[in-house]
Amino acid sequence: MIIEKQLEWLDCLKEGCQKAQKLSKQILVSFTKRLQETVTPLDFFENGRHTFRGSRMYWSDGQDMVLAGAGAAATYAAGIDNRTLAVETAWKETLEDALIFGDKQVRGTGPVLMGGFSFDPWREKTSLWNNFRQNECIVPQFLLTKKQNNYYLTFSALVNEQTDIDRLYRQMIEKYNELTSKCQERSDAHIEESLNITENEKERWLDIVEKAVTDIKRQAMEKVVLSRTLTVTRETPFDTTEVLERLQEKQSHSFIFAVERGDSAFIGATPERLIKKSGNQIKTMCLAGSIARGKTMEEDKKLGEALLNDEKNLAEHQTVVNMISDVMERLCRSVYKPPAPALYKVKDVQHLYTPISAEANDDITLFAFVDKLHPTPALGGEPKEKAVKWIRENETYERGWYGSPLGWVDSRGDGEFSVAIRSALVKGNTATLFVGCGIVADSDPLSELNETKMKARPMITALGGFE
Ligand SMILES: C=C(O[C@@H]1C=C(C(=O)O)C=C[C@H]1O)C(=O)O
Numbered sequence: 001m002i003i004e005k006q007l008e009w010l011d012c013l014k015e016g017c018q019k020a021q022k023l024s025k026q027i028l029v030s031f032t033k034r035l036q037e038t039v040t041p042l043d044f045f046e047n048g049r050h051t052f053r054g055s056r057m058y059w060s061d062g063q064d065m066v067l068a069g070a071g072a073a074a075t076y077a078a079g080i081d082n083r084t085l086a087v088e089t090a091w092k093e094t095l096e097d098a099l100i101f102g103d104k105q106v107r108g109t110g111p112v113l114m115g116g117f118s119f120d121p122w123r124e125k126t127s128l129w130n131n132f133r134q135n136e137c138i139v140p141q142f143l144l145t146k147k148q149n150n151y152y153l154t155f156s157a158l159v160n161e162q163t164d165i166d167r168l169y170r171q172m173i174e175k176y177n178e179l180t181s182k183c184q185e186r187s188d189a190h191i192e193e194s195l196n197i198t199e200n201e202k203e204r205w206l207d208i209v210e211k212a213v214t215d216i217k218r219q220a221m222e223k224v225v226l227s228r229t230l231t232v233t234r235e236t237p238f239d240t241t242e243v244l245e246r247l248q249e250k251q252s253h254s255f256i257f258a259v260e261r262g263d264s265a266f267i268g269a270t271p272e273r274l275i276k277k278s279g280n281q282i283k284t285m286c287l288a289g290s291i292a293r294g295k296t297m298e299e300d301k302k303l304g305e306a307l308l309n310d311e312k313n314l315a316e317h318q319t320v321v322n323m324i325s326d327v328m329e330r331l332c333r334s335v336y337k338p339p340a341p342a343l344y345k346v347k348d349v350q351h352l353y354t355p356i357s358a359e360a361n362d363d364i365t366l367f368a369f370v371d372k373l374h375p376t377p378a379l380g381g382e383p384k385e386k387a388v389k390w391i392r393e394n395e396t397y398e399r400g401w402y403g404s405p406l407g408w409v410d411s412r413g414d415g416e417f418s419v420a421i422r423s424a425l426v427k428g429n430t431a432t433l434f435v436g437c438g439i440v441a442d443s444d445p446l447s448e449l450n451e452t453k454m455k456a457r458p459m460i461t462a463l464g465g466f467e
Pocket residue numbers: 225227272287288289290316351378379421422434435436437438439455
């Protein structure tokens with residue numbers, strides 16, 4: 001990380017400025033370099049604490065890819081109608097004249113759009129989510145991409161003919177040095193403090209579940225996913241890095257994410273993938289149907305087998321399989337899905353799981369998949385519009401970004417969106433946890449309540465509770 005090497009970035013900015021002058025428009029310039037000395041994504045995130053608080057984003061696929069972004073070179077938000085495609089159109093316009101320099105081979109490097117969409121843009125906004133727009137994707141000013149054991153840093157900036165390039169360059173080098181400096185050992189700094197946990201409107205939620213069951217039995221819908229919130233507080237403010245660190249440790253097989261806006265952070269560890277696209281290769285999954293983990297291996301196996309044979313859970317799952325398969329058949333060729341669900345086990349819960357792979361038709365973009373899939377019946381219901389309207393009218397709080405597509409797309413159109421569940425919105429010393437479950441004709445309100453309790457465990461643990 002020697003500063004002289006960054007001179008290349010100054011040249012890139014100059015070229016961008018010339019192009020901006022020639023075309024009389026703003027130009028996105030980005031420059032990617034492979035880092036020789038490594039800074040871990042969590043250290044990078046933590047280093048941005050002062051300068052970038054409120055504009056940091058972290059996303060890990062739980063396998064070999066981590067993206068950490070700081071600052072916003074460009075922001076894309078859209079209205080309610082056709083919001084996914086509106087963001088895509090604006091992003092494509094930027095890319096048309098963008099100058100992309102440096103290492104170009106690796107997915108998730110170069111200018112990357114990171115962000116998400118709210119669950120239901122038609123739901124009235126409340127103060128809970130006041131720091132978050134209905135949808136917002138940004139190109140980070142600084143992006144650290146960790147791919148297996150390789151690290152890449154991408155600088156991005158929007159320039160126009162008036163941009164003071166030398167000044168911008170100096171500012172960015174300063175911030176770059178800050179972001180990539182060695183971090184102090186943080187694990188000692190974890191605050192061990194007791195948590196105060198409140199389950200909000202529990203009785204009312206049980207009534208809503210009952211109402212959903214009645215409506216399903218009346219054949220108004222096949223399935224609807226209902227969620228509720230828990231409020232967790234402690235004396236000291238929660239810390240995004242600390243929560244991420246605990247999630248990374250305990251939920252290593254999940255997607256781990258954090259999006260900071262203003263003084264709020266939306267953080268979670270979700271096992272659920274909405275869509276992954278690499279070239280034409282598509283991966284998605286159906287994840288619905290839940291049971292506890294056992295205390296012993298034997299008990300765990302028994303519970304898993306019970307889940308695989310439970311009609312109510314199979315019904316919940318099948319609705320998701322039908323809808324996702326249908327979308328895949330329309331947008332792809334060579335769709336493959338196993339004939340029966342398997343188990344997907346995370347620390348506190350096991351789920352029914354059907355992975356689906358396919359080859360996208362040539363002109364189908366990642367955004368088109370997000371648009372058609374969200375919300376799947378794993379978070380919305382069936383039929384989609386009816387269920388989402390039912391949720392809008394009956395749930396007592398605003399979901400915001402809970403249950404929404406959250407992820408990234410690069411300039412090649414490759415990327416991945418996870419479904420933002422097992423998550424919390426953290427603000428100061430208060431965290432609002434979101435937990436939901438699929439309601440079908442055979443649902444029993446109290447067992448659904450227990451299911452949501454189980455699903456709250458990962459976030460409560462990450463906030464410093466239970467252990
Ligand atoms: C809605 C959530 O999870 C969803 C509901 C599930 C279920 O009801 O069995 C299982 C996985 C997810 O599809 C959540 O965790 O908040």
